[in-house]
Each structure stands twice: as structure tokens, then as C-alpha cells.
Amino acid sequence: MRTIRWTAWILVVLVAGLTVAVLVSPNIRDNLLGKPGTGSGVAAIGGAFTMVDHTGKPVSDRDFVGKPSVYFFGFTHCPDVCPTSLYDISTLMEDLGPEADKLNVSFVTVDPERDTAQVMSDYISPFDSRIVGLTGTPEQVSDMTKAFRVFSRKVNLEDGGYTMDHTATIYLMDAEGTFAGTIAYGEDTETALGKLRNLIARS
């Protein structure tokens, strides 16, 4: 009986000590809980990239710091999801009105072979004029998709052409360029609008 009581006390002391250590030592805390911001516990989404915008101007992640950013990935040889996403985002931006000026919104191609800056510029022209198209060399695009943990893969079609499998999730980053959440493909308008308002309010 006495042994059990002693063991219990030792356990209590150990747990209390560990708790204090976690609270006091940033190193132990970060190891156990993941560093806020860089997230050692969770795979970090985002980071440095260099691309070319739809006007042909070189841009990097630094150009998107200062305002929260919305990124979504697609390609112009896409009959369904990509124009739908662009349309949905344009509608959300219209609903936000001038508030949407506080956001960077980028449509990033996963198909740099076909999507030149000129093609991107033409393709996004019917949508909200605040949307920026991003393309680059195949290496630049692959670096950016890797940084965002975006999956993309070329799939050949019967007629000799190809299509791209790709992540259709919309990524939200705060004004410092740190990952702040996602909007799923087809998420309902009210939820998506709430997330964007939140993102603007927090920054």
C-alpha cells in the first residue's frame, strides 16, 4: 500500500515538473507542441518562391507580404474545376467589395508548358481584375507547388493531349506569408466568405 502511494507521488512530481519545463523552456515546448508559425509539428505550407505574373513581370513571395494572400492552383486546359473556381472567387471578391482590395488573390498554373504569361493574362481577363495569374519555368512552378504541398501530375489523354491532376484546395496565407487555412473546392459561399473576412480582420 505504501509503495503504491509513493509511486503515485513520484508520478505527480514528474508530471508537474514536465509541465513546468514545457511552459518555461521554449525548446521543449516547441518540440512537443510544434513551433508557432514555422510549425515543426505540422508540415509547413508556403515559403519562398519566384514566379512570373500574367503581365510578364518577375515576382516573389516578398511581393505578397503585407497583405493576406489567397492562392489557388490550376491550368487553362481545364474544362470544369478551374473556370468554376475562378468564377467562385470572383463572386466572393464581388461580395467582399472594396474589402477584397486588402487581399492578394493569385491563380497559379501547374502547367507552365502551355500557360505562358500571355495565356494566363487572356484566361483570367473575364474574371475579377484584382486576380493575378502566376506562371514561370517548370522548375519555378514545381518549387512553388512543392512549397505549398500542392499535388500535380501530367496525365495523357486519348487524343494525344494531356490533362493535369492537381490539388483544387484554396490556400489562405496571412500578411506575413504564414499559412492561415484553406477553403475546400465547392465549399459553400457563406463559409468561404467568413474565412476571407476573418483573414482580412486578423491581418
Next chain:
Amino acid sequence: MRKFALTLATLVALALPLTAQADDHAKKTHTAGDITVSDHWTRAMPPAAAVGGGFMVITNAGSEPDRLVGLSTPRAGSGEVHEMKMDGGVMKMRELADGLEIPAGGSVTLEPGGYHVMFMGVEDGFKEGEMIPVTLVFEKAGALEIMMPAGPVGSKMHPGHTH
């Protein structure tokens, strides 16, 4: 004045059946054998886009399944029957190599995010309000010509629906 009124009346009289006809055309159903196609539509393409999707409801009144095996349109280099799927947040599009089965006594809906007929190699992009002639080919019912109205870029429903 009277002449003006008369001209106006004539114009209205001429225009009425025209608009009615256009409306009718978009909503019309097309039938070949046991297969009926309704609510068919496509959408305007952004400039520089070379591909587009077509959507519709296909009903099979027969006692045997049929298959949509192909399609063509003078507006595209080629056409295929495709399926779109979301797989863990990843969009995947595939050709249905064996076509799309329309079950006996049942119907299949082609809609954004699911099945579609895909137009590839489009040089002169579809514009909103245009009618796109498409020939669908069914294994049993044969060829069926339809006219697909083009809705706005990126829209998710038939242009005839107002909600």
C-alpha cells in the same frame, strides 16, 4: 404615327416567335430511339482557353442499358466523354474509355464536378448566348444531334435556370 405604330407592331409580331423559338430551342429535349437528352448546356470559355465542358441529363426509356460512346462538334478538334473526380482534395479528370452507361429505365446527369462531354482543340472559343451544335453517339440509339446553349463563363447551371 400610325405607320410607326404599325411598324412597331410588325416588329413585335416578328420578334415574339423568334425569342420564343430561341427559348424553346434551349429547353427542348432531343430523342433518338429510347434515349432522350434534356437540360443540355455548355458555357462560354475564357479567352485563350482551348477546352470546354458540356452538360446534360440523359434518360433511357428502354429495357436495356445504352452507352454514350462519343461525340463531335464542328467547333472542336475532338470530343471525349469524361469523368471528373475529387480525390482527397485533388481534382482528377479521366476519359471514360468504355463510354458512359445509361441504365435501362434510368437517367444519368452530366454536371460540373462530375461527368461531362469534353470539347478539345477549340479554336474559336464559345461565347455566352451561342448555340453549339453537338452530335452525341450512343451504342444502341445511334447519333443524336443537339444544340447546346452557352451560359456565362464558369457558371454552374443551365443558362435557362434563373435561381
